[in-house]
Amino acid sequence: MSQVQENAGGIRSENCQAITPHLVCAGAADAIDFYKKAFGAEEEMRLAGANGKLMHAAVRVGNARFMLVDELPEWGSSSPITLGGSPVTIHLYVADVDAFVERAVKAGAILRMPVEDMFWGDRYGIIEDPFGHKWSVATHKRDMSEREIEEAMKKFMPSSDCTS
Secondary structure: OOOOOOOOOOOOOHHHHOOOOEEEEOOEEEEHHHHHHHHEEEEEEEEOOOOOOOEEEEEEEEEEEEEEEOOOOHHHEEEHHOOOOOOOEEEEOOOHHHHHHHHHHHOEEEEEEEEOOOOOOOOEEEEEEEOOOOOEEEEOOOOOOHHHHHHHHHHHHOOOOOOO
């Protein structure tokens, strides 16, 4: 039997990452529109239930796919807005973090951490989308060894007691 099978949503497993975020949104259709405008996302599919709520949708940003669904409290599916926030941050690498974050903020994202060069070699910032999901966004600038990163962290955060 083939290891690659089509699931009910029409997405083939061979095209999925090993870990694929599945976001619960209060207004998943609006979230797709936001991700298209703010992130340059491409919609791959959407499946609406009889009530009009999205039962499944998938979008792609660069080479990363994520799925979306509307809140369905009867299924135990609540958004970060309903829950009062999320402890999860989704990390996204992009070609130009400054332009990406600027576009996202113009589209309605909240800037949580301004973009700056970080001690581990990335240019990095954090935004929160209007649906309560946090995104750390980065452009890789330089390769560094673990030792170089540790030394740079000590300079960046001198009071840190983190060691390898």
